[in-house]
Amino acid sequence: MKAPHICFVTTGDIVSIATAKRALGLANHLVDLGWRVSILMEDADENHHRAEMECGPQVQVCYFPWMSGRKEQRWKTQKIRELDPDVLYLCAFVGRNIVASRHRSLKLVEHSELQSTFSNVSWKRRIYYYLTEYYSLRYADGVVNASQYLQTFFRRRSKRMLRPRLPMLYLPYAYNKDVCRVDTGLAQQRFEKSPHHRYFVFMGSLVEDYGAFTMLEAFEEIARQRTDLKLLLLGRGRDYYRVRDYIEQHQLRKVVRMMGYIAEEDIPVYFSLADAFLLPLNDTVKDKARCPSKLYMYLPYKKPVVTCKVGEPYAVLGEKGTYFTPSDSHALAQAILHMAEHEDWTLDIDPEQHEWKARAQQLDEWVRPILKNRQR
Numbered sequence: 001m002k003a004p005h006i007c008f009v010t011t012g013d014i015v016s017i018a019t020a021k022r023a024l025g026l027a028n029h030l031v032d033l034g035w036r037v038s039i040l041m042e043d044a045d046e047n048h049h050r051a052e053m054e055c056g057p058q059v060q061v062c063y064f065p066w067m068s069g070r071k072e073q074r075w076k077t078q079k080i081r082e083l084d085p086d087v088l089y090l091c092a093f094v095g096r097n098i099v100a101s102r103h104r105s106l107k108l109v110e111h112s113e114l115q116s117t118f119s120n121v122s123w124k125r126r127i128y129y130y131l132t133e134y135y136s137l138r139y140a141d142g143v144v145n146a147s148q149y150l151q152t153f154f155r156r157r158s159k160r161m162l163r164p165r166l167p168m169l170y171l172p173y174a175y176n177k178d179v180c181r182v183d184t185g186l187a188q189q190r191f192e193k194s195p196h197h198r199y200f201v202f203m204g205s206l207v208e209d210y211g212a213f214t215m216l217e218a219f220e221e222i223a224r225q226r227t228d229l230k231l232l233l234l235g236r237g238r239d240y241y242r243v244r245d246y247i248e249q250h251q252l253r254k255v256v257r258m259m260g261y262i263a264e265e266d267i268p269v270y271f272s273l274a275d276a277f278l279l280p281l282n283d284t285v286k287d288k289a290r291c292p293s294k295l296y297m298y299l300p301y302k303k304p305v306v307t308c309k310v311g312e313p314y315a316v317l318g319e320k321g322t323y324f325t326p327s328d329s330h331a332l333a334q335a336i337l338h339m340a341e342h343e344d345w346t347l348d349i350d351p352e353q354h355e356w357k358a359r360a361q362q363l364d365e366w367v368r369p370i371l372k373n374r375q376r
Helices: 018-032 045-054 069-083 123-139 148-160 184-190 212-223 240-249 264-273 285-289 293-301 311-320 329-340 356-375
Strands: 005-009 036-042 060-064 087-090 106-111 142-145 168-170 198-203 229-234 256-260 276-278 305-307
Touching (some): 018 045, 018 356, 036 045, 045 060, 045 264, 106 356, 142 148, 142 356, 212 329, 264 293, 285 311, 293 305, 293 311
Parallel strands (some): 005 036, 106 142, 198 229, 276 305
8 A cells, every 4th residue: 555645844944933843853753654754844054954863864855945935835836746745734824834725635734823812913913813823724624733722722713614523633742852862971071060050951042922031030039049050041032132131230140051052962961961941931822822842852851840830831741840920030939949958850751752753653643544534
């Protein structure tokens, strides 16, 4: 029997648009499950690097140069006609990815956030997002939601669109076992850490909306009581220089270190040295709906995750998480100081259930029956 063919449609540079992580994470495991896999990706240096690092030779990666949105749509539609996949997987339902609407393939649309709820965009843009979200339920033959909130949200909307039986799968992000490996030996060689210090690691965009200043204010309070607790910030983002200036102005260099953008292969160096991880969230629809991919990258290291009872982190960690009130720097400081009084810093969660291999099996078991029924 001919192997089914799935084609992932992505857009942009993975450095700034992370939705391609899904395609790269699933690709090899779907090949192992008997699929032919193609990925459409922009011709960017980091895209090449990540694809070469994460995808085996059996995965066909098709690169396209940067071009206008309309030209990108046309290029993708033409390429899809050539590849003729059985399943078309749109990693994000954005203009550049809305392609090949008349192609015979089973069309899967992924939602990983709810852009119509973003408060930092114009009302015209929010209306556009709102209409696009509705159109996705007309375009799609199946919907993949990266959070439980989105799963519930789009089930309700599909009923309003008179498509109550539209197949939907709750499929969060995951981690790559080859990337997120524990390697304390290499870490100790490349990063000097005093045995008396404990490091709290945050990886992600340094922006106010993602709690950058909540963490800084918390460590400013902590530093008044003890300096053995350190904060490592991995990543950049639009508020990178504001964060740097805040550290200078409040004399936090002894307790906060900015490491900048960290290449994927260097993540184990910092994560292996972490004593705990930070994942601040806000009590907003935006944060309830999104699926923070770094949460799953933290899990293999079995260290506490300090976060909020909001959205996916609480769904994954349950009562095994360490929580603080959203957006409350004092509450975060108190949670960290309370942790410092205890010796046992471990997280008792099986990480393998959140590996890409497990997600690929879920997708495979869900989509094959849909594909079979469609081909009858």
